[in-house]
Amino acid sequence: MTTTGAGSTGKPGRASGLAALAALMADETRAGFLLALLDGRAWTAGELARHAGVVASTASEHLGKLVAGGLLTEERQGRHRYVRLADARVAQLVEDLTARAGPATAELPRTLRESSAGSAMARGRTCYDHLAGRLGIALTDALTVRGLLRQDTGFALTDAGLHWFAAAGIDLDRTGRRPLARACLDWTERRTHLAGTAGAALCRHVLDAHWCVRIGSERAVKVTPEGERRLAELLGIEATALR
Known part of the structure; x- marks a missing residue:
């Protein structure tokens, strides 16, 4: 009987979890959001959208994935949605x-x-x-x-x-x-x-x-x-x- 890599380790969830985390960070826009949030402060979705050069709807979609994946936390104050890195880890x-x-991998400065x-x-x-x-x-x-x-x-x-x-x-x-x-x-x-x-x-x-x-x-x-x-x-x- 042939066994899969996940089955041979007995921990298929660990491999799929790692793959899911890697996929979350593999998108350039989401990676840019994470790098910006390394300043330790909370940013609005609009601020991150302008920082990354994407429209608000695109930013909102990416932020939703990062929050769902546990990399970001969010809070709302009135009309504004603030996000920050989940924790020091x-x-x-x-x-x-x-x-x-x-x-x-870094781009040369253009200006x-x-x-x-x-x-x-x-x-x-x-x-x-x-x-x-x-x-x-x-x-x-x-x-x-x-x-x-x-x-x-x-x-x-x-x-x-x-x-x-x-x-x-x-x-x-x-x-x-x-x-x-x-x-x-x-x-x-x-x-x-x-x-x-x-x-x-x-x-x-x-x-x-x-x-x-x-x-x-x-x-x-x-x-x-x-x-x-x-x-x-x-x-x-x-x-x-x-x-």
């Missing part, structure tokens, strides 16, 4: 797949504006709720060099690191199931930066304190003069590494 999946795709936006994203951006790009790498390297973060056995804050976050006034919520520190592969730098609870807390702090500000309509951020001064004081990072 979805963000990690999207960022990891983007890094795996590599730069060879000076696109080129400038791409440079800004590579310099510093949010990756869902933590910092990425050269800024994220600079912060991760500084924490590691000072013995506040270990990378030799996976990402982990040291005791000194826990004290540093407390002394800097950065609250670490350790009540949830999310890892305190996690490595996230950066798709522009091809290196890992700090994610997890600590990465999210650090990102939230630098934005709330206006050490960094968002720029443009993408996920790009830049360090302010106050941020340069404070990060130099706290981590010894030279301003040139933050620009």
Whole structure:
């Protein structure tokens, strides 16, 4: 008797579930929506439609599939429908797949504006709720060099690191199931930066304190003069590494 691949594993549902997830992300418009939502904010269907260059009905159809597939959550306020990534695990999946795709799949910028936006994203951006790009790498390297973060056995804050976050006034919520520190592969730098609870807390702090500000309509951020001064004081990072 001939057996199928699914039958031989005894878990046909797992294979079909993986195939369904891959199919959800295999459409370029839906992939574009997921990448846009990596900024961690909620977007309206209209905003995502304009971002992707599709009509509202097309955007609505794609968003319905992403919500049904568990990759997005939605809420309605009056006439507006807002969507965001379902959770940090979805963000990690999207960022990891983007890094795996590599730069060879990226289109060359067609205009000076696109080129400038791409440079800004590579310099510093949010990756869902933590910092990425050269800024994220600079912060991760500084924490590691000072013995506040270990990378030799996976990402982990040291005791000194826990004290540093407390002394800097950065609250670490350790009540949830999310890892305190996690490595996230950066798709522009091809290196890992700090994610997890600590990465999210650090990102939230630098934005709330206006050490960094968002720029443009993408996920790009830049360090302010106050941020340069404070990060130099706290981590010894030279301003040139933050620009």
